[in-house]
Amino acid sequence: MIKPRIGQGYDVHRLEEGKPFWIGGILVPHTHGAIGHSDADVLIHVICDALLGAANLRDIGYHYSDQSPEFKGIDSKILLRDVAQKIRAKGYEIGNIDSVVALQRPKLMPHIENMKQCLAEVLQIPVDDISIKATTTERLGFVGREEGVEAHAVALIYSKVV
Numbered sequence: 001m002i003k004p005r006i007g008q009g010y011d012v013h014r015l016e017e018g019k020p021f022w023i024g025g026i027l028v029p030h031t032h033g034a035i036g037h038s039d040a041d042v043l044i045h046v047i048c049d050a051l052l053g054a055a056n057l058r059d060i061g062y063h064y065s066d067q068s069p070e071f072k073g074i075d076s077k078i079l080l081r082d083v084a085q086k087i088r089a090k091g092y093e094i095g096n097i098d099s100v101v102a103l104q105r106p107k108l109m110p111h112i113e114n115m116k117q118c119l120a121e122v123l124q125i126p127v128d129d130i131s132i133k134a135t136t137t138e139r140l141g142f143v144g145r146e147e148g149v150e151a152h153a154v155a156l157i158y159s160k161v162v
């Protein structure tokens with residue numbers, strides 16, 4: 001019997017002019033970039049939280065504290081790789097991931113395929129098991145005012161129960 005488990009992730013980062021914009025593991029050319037303790041990759045952070053939540057392994061802040069100098073400016077792909085390791089160490093395999101990024105500008109569509117390739121490689125899963133969607137908020141709220149970027153993800157993991 002296979003027991004599936006589901007998890008969700010939610011995250012927001014502020015956007016600031018002149019910063020590099022790391023999202024989905026790649027650098028997206030833009031006038032603004034996300035800021036945070038790490039490289040502020042909002043999409044990777046929600047995928048980490050969705051996976052950790054599915055395995056009931058707390059959250060990203062618990063494992064990689066934003067107070068710790070060890071994680072200052074860290075490439076979030078390193079955190080994602082580590083999360084996948086924690087999931088597998090607890091006896092789970094990743095089923096699929098679905099995510100959505102809310103961002104007013106720039107359009108993410110031209111970058112989505114690259115992001116999927118990149119994250120699938122980090123997670124060691126087929127590209128078809130990771131979905132990334134993008135939306136604007138019709139100029140409403142902090143996303144609409146281009147003050148921030150928001151992301152959500154759900155992840156399914158499973159263990160083989162005998």
Ligand SMILES: [Zn+2]
Nearest residue numbers: 011041042045
């Ligand atoms: Zn974050």
